[in-house]
Amino acid sequence: MKLILNVIVGLCAATSVVAGTYKPRYRISPIDGSKIALPTKEQLDFQDKEIGVLIHFEIATYLSIDGCNNVPNLVPDVDLFDPTLINTDAWMDTTTALGAKYATLVAKHNCGFTTWPSKVTFQTRDNETVPYNYTIAQSPVHGKDVVQSFVESAQKYDIGHGFYYSVVVNNFLNVQNSEVRAGSWAPGQVNVTNSTYDQVVLDQLGELWKNYGSLTEVSAFHEFLISF
Numbered sequence: 001m002k003l004i005l006n007v008i009v010g011l012c013a014a015t016s017v018v019a020g021t022y023k024p025r026y027r028i029s030p031i032d033g034s035k036i037a038l039p040t041k042e043q044l045d046f047q048d049k050e051i052g053v054l055i056h057f058e059i060a061t062y063l064s065i066d067g068c069n070n071v072p073n074l075v076p077d078v079d080l081f082d083p084t085l086i087n088t089d090a091w092m093d094t095t096t097a098l099g100a101k102y103a104t105l106v107a108k109h110n111c112g113f114t115t116w117p118s119k120v121t122f123q124t125r126d127n128e129t130v131p132y133n134y135t136i137a138q139s140p141v142h143g144k145d146v147v148q149s150f151v152e153s154a155q156k157y158d159i160g161h162g163f164y165y166s167v168v169v170n171n172f173l174n175v176q177n178s179e180v181r182a183g184s185w186a187p188g189q190v191n192v193t194n195s196t197y198d199q200v201v202l203d204q205l206g207e208l209w210k211n212y213g214s215l216t217e218v219s220a221f222h223e224f225l226i227s228f
Contacts, residue, residue, distance in 0.1 A: 049101035049160065052217065055091055056106045056164075057146065059113040059139075068111040068171045072181065075134070075171050075188030076111055082140040088153035095159055102160030102216040105150045107208055109164075112172025116147035116212075120203040125191045132200065134172045151212045162217030163208050167201050 025038040039047070059081045060067030068074050095103050108114045117137035123129050136144060147163070154161035168178050174189045175181070175197055185191050192200070209215065 046216065049216070051098065051100040052102040052104060052160075053095050053098060053100045054104050054106070054164065055150070056109070058106055058109050058115050059111050060109055067109060068169070072169075072171060072174070072176050073186035073189075074111070075186065076113070077188075078113070078134060078138045079140055081113065081136065086141070086144065086146060086149060088146070088149040089156070091150070092153045092157040092159055096157055100159070102162060103150075103154055104162040104164050104217050104219055105147065107147050107163045107165050108170075108204065109166050110169035110171060112170040112175075114204065116145050116207070117142075118204055118207060120200055120207065122192065122196050122200050122203075124196075125193060130190070132204070147208070147212055155213065160216030161213065162215045162219065163212075164219040165201075165205060165208065170197070170200075173197055173200065 025040070026035040027038060028034070029036050059076050059078070062080045062082075063076060065071070068076070091103065105115075107116060112134050114132070114135040116135070118132050118135045120132040121129055122132065136142065136146060151161050153159075169176055172189060173180065173192050174185055180192060180194050180197055205218075209218070
């Protein structure tokens with residue numbers, strides 16, 4: 001059975017609420033008697049921030065085309081990610097100059113490259129357990145962590161921070177529209193099952209959500225299919 005999660009979401013500190021302890025608030029419509037949900041304090045706080053920025057910096061930044069979008073066989077060589085300077089404080093200078101109160105970093109986009117050193121492992125279709133080795137840790141700037149640097153700068157400038165993680169496409173794992181493509185695999189791609197991909201997504205989201213402080217926003221794209 002597959003549960004479809006539509007996960008374009010802006011989550012504030014409300015994500016820390018333990019399931020089963022939160023009671024939804026609502027009012028009754030004077031027109032038809034239906035229940036109308038009322039926002040939580042955390043949701044109102046997020047709305048009051050008004051302006052946020054999206055920072056898209058990853059391996060596709062160095063491509064001459066529109067990233068890995070609509071090019072399912074493209075897995076850019078990890079050596080392409082070789083910035084001479086990563087100044088995340090400068091990002092926050094721009095964010096505060098704009099008047100924004102939070103910033104969201106693209107931690108993984110459609111190529112599948114992660115800008116943090118993900119330690120997730122998974123099983124291939126050949127029943128071999130392998131590391132997710134398409135990350136900043138395999139790039140020329142190994143030893144750095146863009147996500148951590150971004151978080152530290154955001155905290156320094158008192159800017160809320162969050163992450164964007166593309167769940168619908170991952171060229172590295174040959175995934176389009178949230179499903180592993182059938183057929184052959186291009187150079188650089190790893191052969192996995194849909195259930196394995198689901199688990200990789202959950203494990204990597206777990207790394208982002210647990211290891212990088214209290215998040216202001218979590219953003220993902222389109223639908224994510226989890227197999228049960």
